[in-house]
Amino acid sequence: MTSLPFPLTETPSAETAEIGRKLFAGPVDFVKGVVSMEGLPPADRLEICFAGRSNVGKSSLINALTGRKSLARTSNTPGRTQEINFFDVGEKLYLVDLPGYGFAEAPVAVVRQWQALLKSYLAGRSTLRRAFVLIDMRHGVKKVDEEILDLLNKSAVPFQVVLTKADKIGLAQQEQTLAQVRTALAKHPAAFPELLVTSSEKGEGVETLRALIATMQ
Template structure:
């Protein structure tokens, strides 16, 4: 069966939640995972991409996503919402456990075709972000960096941050792209869709 030229992200449906790699759906087909600090706007970005208000759970309390959440586009293709980090009011032991499962997923999931890493445009490249970039590099995973909440900065300042992040990642050996994104203004959605099509469909 030939793969479609583009995927319809508005058809995304919740599939399942998994606490560990072992509990994830069958490791077949293709999926792209979304990761980011708890306040980076990850759930909002997924909801904006799929044009659904509550597909991914948003919360006034950052860090509520403690499971690996899977959303199916069809029988073959999936989006994955990974646990957020940084502001969750949970014991350190629990955070370390999340981190272990996250690393396990990124390095051992065969269906994983790429990682979308979301960073608040006002606070990019935190220690967590750099850890994720390092994991992606080790796993030879293509990386799409979304500088979220771009509407919070004036265009000139947002563009300056974009260029600064691109310069910092110049030494990254893998396939990495950086873009501005705003869920509020739907900025960068088309660019993200095109990148996801490339990663999921192998275009």
């Protein structure tokens, strides 16, 4: 077993992998997109959310996770998603797709509005069990990511880093990024103590993520 802080998430057992497969093989339905806290659905079930800077591959990962090609909208234009999108997974939990933060091809006022919504949701949703913060493995933790990590930490929202686009770089660069991320997370008590490496294109880490979500209490 590795002695490094924030080791990689272990491959799930056959039993937990099957639990995850069954959950996401069932119905996954779009509920609504909201632009204000008043529009949130009732807080009547566990929620997990996905956060990440614009163009980190969040929509692609959600589509891979759910086995749907276009459940979450993908775009080559960073910052296009301006709503908090709720998806019902098997009537057991909400999967929440948060608006991308950071660079955005949108008017400044619009950017400020949805960034404020993002912060309000993270700080005030009582049923939010875990936030998955997506980090591009090619770039590591950037300043804009630190702002979200600080917010999650201050709000006492447990969060776990999911590294995306692992197939885009070699093993040596992956190790460099992992070291940088581990250093960045060391000052955040709310950080879940394992990292998950994924590739939406190759399917790497998807089974593990399904199992993690499906076995949350």
